[in-house]
Amino acid sequence: MTTHNKSSKSLISRRKTFFGIGATLALVGGGGYASYYLSSSPKQRINDYPPQSIRIAWPKSESDSLLAIAQTEGFFEKYALNVTILPNIQNHLQAMDALKQNLCDAAVLSALDWLPELLGGVPARLLVGISGGNFRLLASRKQRIDRLIDLAGLKIATHRHSAKERLFFSILLRRKGLNPEQNIKWVEMEKEELLPALLSNQVQAIIGNDPLMWEILSHANKQVFELAGSQSGSWSSRANRILGMNNQFLNTNPNITTPLALSIRHASKWQTEHLQETSMLLADQLKAMSSKEILAMLKNQNQNIVPINNQLWEQVAQYIDEFKLLGKVPNSLSSSRTARQFCLSIQS
Known part of the structure; x- marks a missing residue:
């Protein structure tokens, strides 16, 4: 078999997996969350992280390319993570409700959706940027x-x-x-x-x-x-969507933060280096656009924006400054100190 045929076959397999993620992850739920045994061999893992499980409310997960890549390319698995995605989460309101009701351990929301909740006292911390704005x-x-x-x-x-x-x-x-x-x-x-x-x-x-x-x-x-x-200016290097975690879950699973953040970073890096393949992954979902148009869109967007640690809290502080500009928070509030309280630090 030629290299081209192997690549095409691999892509077809990944596309099939991509569009089956929603249904598959919905079934993983209950028992799978409690009784997880990593199927990959230790040689495939990175730094021998112990197996850990997490439930994430990820809006429109069925058409999210970064999530599909993390799943189909095995980035979660390499970090010994069993990630269960809540089914039928279509917007930030549903994701936040799931987090508040302890139906999940983490959620992916826009920073502009996270801030009002965190400022209002929601017990959660921000871990890693998922992508830039579009x-x-x-x-x-x-x-x-x-x-x-x-x-x-x-x-x-x-x-x-x-x-x-x-x-x-x-x-x-x-x-x-x-x-x-x-x-x-x-x-x-x-x-x-x-x-x-x-x-x-x-x-x-x-x-x-x-x-x-x-x-x-x-x-x-x-x-x-x-x-x-958001493709230019100061926003061009800033994360839009951010993964945040429930404080109660963090208290009992403090060691999950590093492998989770790094697995997402590696998936984002892979996507940036494989935009052509990513466009093909999205083609069946975005039927109104050709794969050529999707590729042009991806090339126009700011890729591989996954801040952690100081870079993340600095960006969150910028968001808080902008909320001040709109009169949504008092000017007396320390943007830097508040951002540090909202964000997690990990060893990378």
Whole structure:
């Protein structure tokens, strides 16, 4: 068999595994969580970590490429981790509810979703960044909009349940001297209504995240353009999604933090080095885009952003500073000290 055939066969196998993860992990639940025996040989493990189990609420896990890679490429297994993903978690509200009800031990949320919960006293700590942001603001080429400040008094549409996207762009607008609550007219729409509303001038800009925004940009690039997003500036190297862990679980499983963070870092590094293969993994899920368009999207996004330790708490402190900018936390609050309290330190 040729190398090419072997590679193709391996990819097909991984794709099959990828799309079976949701159903498989749902079955792992109960008994699998309690009676876990690592199947890989000690030679395949890294640093001989003892077998450990964890349940994670990971929104939209069935289409998450980083999670699929960590599973199918064996990165969790190499660190002797038995990771159970809660089924049917579609958004941050469901993930946080699961964490609060002790239905899971950890959750993956946007930093913009984590902070209000942590500031409100949720007993959890942040361990590792999962990925960078992929927020985009698109405007019509017909409009005389060249800068964010040109949006003053205009309408910006968001899709429903897009609080973090609106919060992100509120921060950008506030930096430019606009009051996002007073100077912008926010409109909520269904996802399929966004582009028609923009092209008909019902709204002057639309916001969201990938893959939706990249799909719109790819298919209507002669009519719309990206005015701002998280791919440049200080946000380009900052984590958006972060994995945080329940304090009670941490107290009884303190040794799981290092292997879990490192397994995610290794999976992220693999993805960065195999974007072509990652695009093929996503092709069956993102049916509205070709694998070529998906690859272009991945290349445009900021890859391998998985901060831990000092890098993580510094980024969390930046988020807290931006919450101050919007008046969501008092200026007297120490961003640095608070971020250190929220974040875990591990030996890497």
